[in-house]
Amino acid sequence: MSQREEVNKTSNARWLTHYYATRAGFSAIWVAAAFLIGKSASPFVGALLIAYPAWDAAANLFDATRNGGLKANPTQAFNAFVSTVVTIAVILAISFDNQVVLYVFGVWAALSGLLQLATGIRRWHGFSAQWPMILSGAQSTLAGVIFVKKAAVGVIVPSAVDIAPYAAFGALYFAISAITLAVSLSRRHGAVAAT
Numbered sequence: 001m002s003q004r005e006e007v008n009k010t011s012n013a014r015w016l017t018h019y020y021a022t023r024a025g026f027s028a029i030w031v032a033a034a035f036l037i038g039k040s041a042s043p044f045v046g047a048l049l050i051a052y053p054a055w056d057a058a059a060n061l062f063d064a065t066r067n068g069g070l071k072a073n074p075t076q077a078f079n080a081f082v083s084t085v086v087t088i089a090v091i092l093a094i095s096f097d098n099q100v101v102l103y104v105f106g107v108w109a110a111l112s113g114l115l116q117l118a119t120g121i122r123r124w125h126g127f128s129a130q131w132p133m134i135l136s137g138a139q140s141t142l143a144g145v146i147f148v149k150k151a152a153v154g155v156i157v158p159s160a161v162d163i164a165p166y167a168a169f170g171a172l173y174f175a176i177s178a179i180t181l182a183v184s185l186s187r188r189h190g191a192v193a194a195t
Helices: 003-037 043-066 074-094 098-123 131-153 160-194
Strands: none
Touching (some): 003 043, 043 098
């Protein structure tokens, strides 16, 4: 690997570290807000339910455009599209039926989980710290199936609190990825400095 390629790889790894940390921070704040107001009937609950997929759409779009564009990153591009559609669907479903909201989140969690899994696999060779993203994608898919099942049988009256554990695991996986990448970068910097 040439020195220029090494510099580019390091720069991209730093950016990805910040990106994962930002996603972890947003999810952690969302979870805290969900537990604070998620069982109430306030308009803030609806805003929380809309904000989560909207943020995911924006984050995936930014990730794709920052790393070579939408064509070079089809999983993030499609994930941004899906999350945008889900944001619109949640806006419509909130005024219709809470069970429909849970269906929408379930389908979205399953599909976006598969796309995140694919992104993690695609990035495996270029960056370390992709195993948490792969695990997160798989767990998101499983959570989506559970949401759909709960919505189908009407076991719960869904709220932001019911989605909060899913978001909390997402925050944890993004945080682990950020920390793992930061440690890897620090070791690489130490190794270069020692030579």
